[in-house]
Amino acid sequence: MAFQEEEISLSLYSSCFLLSLISKDFALIPIRSRKPFVVTIDPGHGGKDPGATGKKTVEKKLTLAIGLKVGHYIESMMDNVKVVYTRSTDVFIPLDERANIANQNRSDLFISIHVDGFKSSTPKGTSSFVMGTSKTSVNFDLVKRENRVITLEDNYQEKYENFDPNDPASYIKFNLYQSVNLKQSLLFATLVQDELRVKAQRVDRGVSQEPFMVLWRTTMPSVLVETGFISNPQEEEFLITENGQNIIATSIFTAIRKYRQDLDDSDEDKAGISTARQSDSFAQERLNRIIEAERIRTEQFQTEKDTARPGSLESKGTPVKVNVENKNSTPKAGEIEFRIQILASTRPLAPSAPDFKGRKGFEAIKLDGYYKYMTRPVKTYPEALALRKELSTLFKGAFIVAFKGGIRVPLNEAVGE
Helix, strand or coil: CCCCCCCCCCCHHHHHHHHHHHHHHHCCCCCCCCCCEEEEEEECCECCECCCECCCCEHHHHHHHHHHHHHHHHHHHCCCEEEEECCCCCCCCCHHHHHHHHHHCCCCEEEEEEEECCCCCCCCCEEEEEECCCCCCCCHHHHHHHHHHHHHCCCHHHHCCCCCCCCHHHHHHHHHCCCCCHHHHHHHHHHHHHHHHHCCCCCEEEEEEECCHHHHCCCCCEEEEEEEECCCHHHHHHHHCHHHHHHHHHHHHHHHHHHHHHHHHHHHHHCCCCCCCCCCHHHHHHHHHHHHHHHHHHHHHHHHHHHCCCCCCCCCCCCEECEECCCCCCCCCCCEEEEEEEEEECCCCCCCCHHHCCCCCCEEEEECCEEEEECCCECCHHHHHHHHHHHCCCCCCCEEEEEECCEEECHHHHHCC
């Protein structure tokens, strides 16, 4: 299929579709920015770097088509904005140059658009990433694949200080990364995922922090969006179509519009100006869950790594008694139980909340100021492993939590009993 890479034209159908998606959100919301809002759009890959390959197309074509549409929507439907592209044609742009373009234009937001690929045709859905330091997560293969692009650049070893995208040891340098823009990046990433889930009806694979080179050197809130799997025939077909590209681009645009409005509302609040728009608490709520999940993920990885080592099952940390809501049974003193935690929230969630993705039977445990939603208990660790594997297809980042007599204890202590 041929893509128009230097210009975008919207059909009457596409325009009507776009307006129908965004009119409810923004019909009565004026924008009051004092300076132009600069958005850098980075269509991933390009030129000699095709990116992921599908049966009918390649990633670089899809990212360019979607990126140009996002920019067109911004320029057509937002005032006082400036759109910058890292590329608007099929050319190869080094990763550090993409960040430089955003920095030199003093961008307020950087969005790198990608399409995922996998050896299996089963995975599907969208995900958004902000800069992080993990080199042990389930996304590390994706991180290595995206970062491997630097090997196509001239003098890449000198430019990136002998960084080897395939060597986990090279990622130590990212441990020094501390972003003042992390919170804003996470907030925008949650808005993107919310729009892709609700309006684009895409499977939500969540928001994660990962060490992507393209995000490392940007000096503004920055997010990498994987818009689907080119390796999944249904998603590739969707992304190839004009309608599919419009839906994805519209979702990203709407997230940008909401993010900018949140910034403007914040400025007005600081100036003592009242606004009629009700604040969107869902993004903040989801951000709280992401921050909690990231904190626990680090602890959980270390605990499970220790559990796998012979002779390392000594107790770590202090047992914590918890308050379980909707509990159907009371554990006996000293009884070991395992649960799978799927999410954490600062407020109670209704059983019908979309967060549960149609699954029933979760229990809320109040701990550390959060309502932590977990499965009912199972008695053995192998049962817990099997249950986590089942749930991880729906709840990315689900992990095992251990209890002894109703008191939370380190996982390695429970497994060792």
